[in-house]
Amino acid sequence: MEQNALDRAQAWANNSYFDESFRKEIQDLIDSGDEKEVIERFYKDLEFGTGGMRSIIGAGTNRINTYTIRKATQALANEIIRSGKEEGLKEFKIAISYDNRRFSFEFAKEVASVMAANNVHAYIYKRLNPVPLLSFSVRHHKAQAGVMVTASHNPPEYNGYKVFWNDGAQVTPPNDSNIINNYNSMTNFSSVKTMNFDDGLSQGLIHWVGEDVENLYFEAINSKAINSKMCTEEGGKLNIVYTPIHGTGFVPCTTALSNLGFTNVQVVEEQKLPDEDFPTVSSPNPENPEALALAVKLMEDTNADVAFGTDPDTDRVGLAFKKNGEIVYLNGNQIGILMVHYVMGGLKKSGAMPSNPYFVKTIVTTPLQDQIAESFGVETFNTLTGFKWICGKMNQLEKSNPEKNFVFATEESFGYLNHEFVRDKDGVSSITLLSEICLHYKLQDMDLVDALDKIYEEYGFSSETLLNLNYFGKEGSEKIARIMENFRSYSDKTFCGEEISYLEDYSTGESKSFTDSKLSKLDLPSSNVLGFNFTNGTKVYMRPSGTEPKIKFYIMIQEKEGSLSEKKSKALAKTDEFLSYIKQQAEQA
Template identity: 40%
Template sequence: MTWQATYKKWNDYQSLDKDLKQQLVGMANSDKELEDAFYKELTFGTGGMRGILGPGTNRLNIYTIRKAVEGLANYLEANVNDCYSRGVAVAYDCRYMSKEFAVETAKVLGAHGIKTYVFESLRPTPVLSFAVRYLHAAAGIMITASHNPPEYNGFKVYNEDGGQLPLQEAAEVIAKVQKVGNELTVPVKEQQEVEQDDLLTWVGEKVDQAYLRQLKTISKLDLAEIKQKDPLKIVFTPLHGTSHDMVLNGLQQLGFNDIHVVAEQAEPDPEFSTVASPNPEEHQAFTMAIEQGKERNADILIGADPDADRLGVAVQDGDGSYQVLTGNQLGTLMLDFVLSHSTPEQITNGRLIKTIVTTEMGRAIAAHYGVETIDTLTGFKFIGEKIKQFESTKEHFLFGYEESYGYLIGDFVRDKDAVQAAMIACEMASYWKAKGKTLLEAINQLYEQHGYFFEDMTSITLKGKDGAEKIGEIMTNVRENPFTEIGGLKVEQIEDYQIQERTLLESGNKEEINLPVENVVKYLLENNSWVCLRPSGTEPKIKCYYGVSSNYRKQSKTMLENLKQEMEHRISVIVE
């Protein structure tokens, strides 16, 4: 169907939701706006879907949610034993329409006779992952758009292991979703009916308490070490999201009591009104926390994104100011802390799991402790999938992380977990404080020991249909006109994950890459440096990652800047 025909189908539908109908009326005179809303169906990808709220097949609304749930229900009926009684766990964050979408999920599943466990109020994403395992549910759904702008929401699907769907399962669910006919006429039961029929159960405190009990198990310090002579001073911001209660309860049960919450950012707010972006990757998100950290002379500032799967940290830099650690720095520090506080028995056959765009410093530190590193594609679902595989091998999980502020310590959750990360970050800061060091001094000590591994990333936003086409042009150009040198560094290997092939430039030999297909190109350069280009799977962005290493800080900084300048210039030429 043309977008005009699809728009007409919606506009003529007599039972269309009143709010969506009113928005359609407001769009009636803008062909560009209507085309973008109806020219395609909102992509249900390997992690679910994320999109702008509003009417249309390319928007997130009750009808596109119903279609996604209908496809998932059909998949569960065909593939998961006892899915009707085991049910589906559903959680949601603070965004517009989040709770409404959770209820719509229960209404569609109820029409299939599948039970739904819905949290009575907002919860972090990692608690949803935990709940799937704790309730022995057949699947899980998280309604969230993570740190996207306020106009977005999303729908993430988890399997019975509590991890995001691996590629094969995702492909099967996507196929079921695509087979659903008219999204406007998906059968639903009313909320009152599913509640009366015991097909909708509201859950909360019991799951929370079970999660908090598990949280204690990742602790690496005893109470006496935490309650030292000069206890750690913490400033915490939930950035208007879901992490407030869990992080406070988790820290307090470990023995941390000097915690100041940024009051202006403590309450859930779908507009995220005090920040330009509720993303701890972006330093502006810490502006208020830094102000209050200075007032209180805090040792560490911690901030979680709205659905509490990413954690950022800022620490004192010695002159009363605060520096936000990069995701790679924080992950490296936590990895070293976890491994240095693990017994030889715990480390034996233990594994670090990281993504292909995460710092290589992690590999160096893991090797120092005799731990093997496993690389995955970008996305925590691949880390969760590896943890599941360990159940049938002699390997066991020690730590997982990605450069975009995602970390996991305890495998009772199978997705990145900002609550766990907050616990370990504060224990780590307390440990180093007792030794008279800040976390900045600790990371510098690791640089001196293992080498100056520096990383950065360029992110270009290209929205809409035109933007998607431009991102495609960039990837095509890079493949058809490959670099032989970048920033003065010779290219030694080119990895193209779309064809699962590694090319060794000097010999011309080719090797198979034993990872799933993905639209990613990575250049491996001399001196253990690298550049990687990948379109985002969840946002209208193309990202270029850079990594360098040397024995000297100044040398690594220069190498990194040269890589960035050359890649940004080439991308800008293509975009223009």
């Protein structure tokens, strides 16, 4: 058995700081001789990725549990106090929310208890609430940070810990690295401060957050409707099916829809209430058609216009609808295209487009959205993958260029933001916006495929595909590193038969031309991301996931010749070629 992992496991099993059942779980694991499981639990500490910490629940340094939650919270508390004192603050605050997962409420209370013991006032929702309401709470309470206890759309055995900073966005450098350094430097769990939760309440250090704050959020997001008059007067004509997939979305999403005028909403009964086991799905991810199966069935049974689904922490939304007898599932790029076009077109038409408008997207999101924004006179900023970078850019512009006005933000992984009241992707406001878009086109006897085709006819066709290759555990991490290194050193002039124009390496911050080998600087933070750009406008990006054991490949095909049907056919064939080629290259790594 790997000695370092075994030594760490034994140290935990012998540490009287941990409760007896926790220590017994570890000792039983050691005694069982299950070397692989001991290594998986103890070969490293949990790390902050693009969304914080996320892992399987259980005992161990590489697992989510009461003690790693406490340790992470102490590390966060130290950074809140350090940075707050630098700013001259006398009082420190944190906002806390949690989803329906196993131990989410208990972990959220642990966060509040550690913060209270550090004299940081904790504002925790009385009932489970999604990511956007956590971000709203950070900004509303003028807190220095926020924590969302969630594992988003991971399987039931996972939970996680998302850290937000004082702008309401997920934490970015240098604060994230400071928290990580604090976490890694703590070797003695008894150095973590904590107090009884009820004592924190009675001492006025822990505060419940109720419906008054939730209602302020609903008022804020509904103020951003593009055509509220249409929604109020005609909203009942759109027959909507919605599923929260056992997560946090039921109350906020149905409330927001009703407030805007969408009264014809059916909720999937089997998935309506929170359930930590997610019994009706293999994975509660609305990006996957399987997770929307019950919503689609209800949509077909009732002849509804559209079915929506949100993930457990309600920051992502997926949809399906029926066209010519077939179920259509739009991908995140297509949904984003519809939103960008509708929001910007609506603002332009109504004369409500602000001065100096801007739009933010990620580098792995379709470049067609850049073209749409340009046509409406909206400036586009591209960021690294993840809404932490999108909202970090919003925060930066708010300070450095206050004359610029935010209009929209999107990423390909089903995340969207159409307002400035929170700083993360918002599945609640996304459902109201998508309902508005569906109603807008229904009143013209059009569906969302018709709407997309109209956009493609005007701006050109793009096709986007995401390939996930999963590699688990320590061996998987090493495999992913080899795949990235092989592509990083790629020297052929062509990639799957396409001529390479340049390769972007965000780890070195350089872009290399494949025509003259010249290097140019990339104006984004360092990240383990590669981007192949081809002479015909097609792009392929690749990066290891920051929160899951996988490597992601983003294939963005551009077709400019022929009719729309010909372009679609060619893009489909080229996508298949790319998928086969990438899998072959990965297998050889």
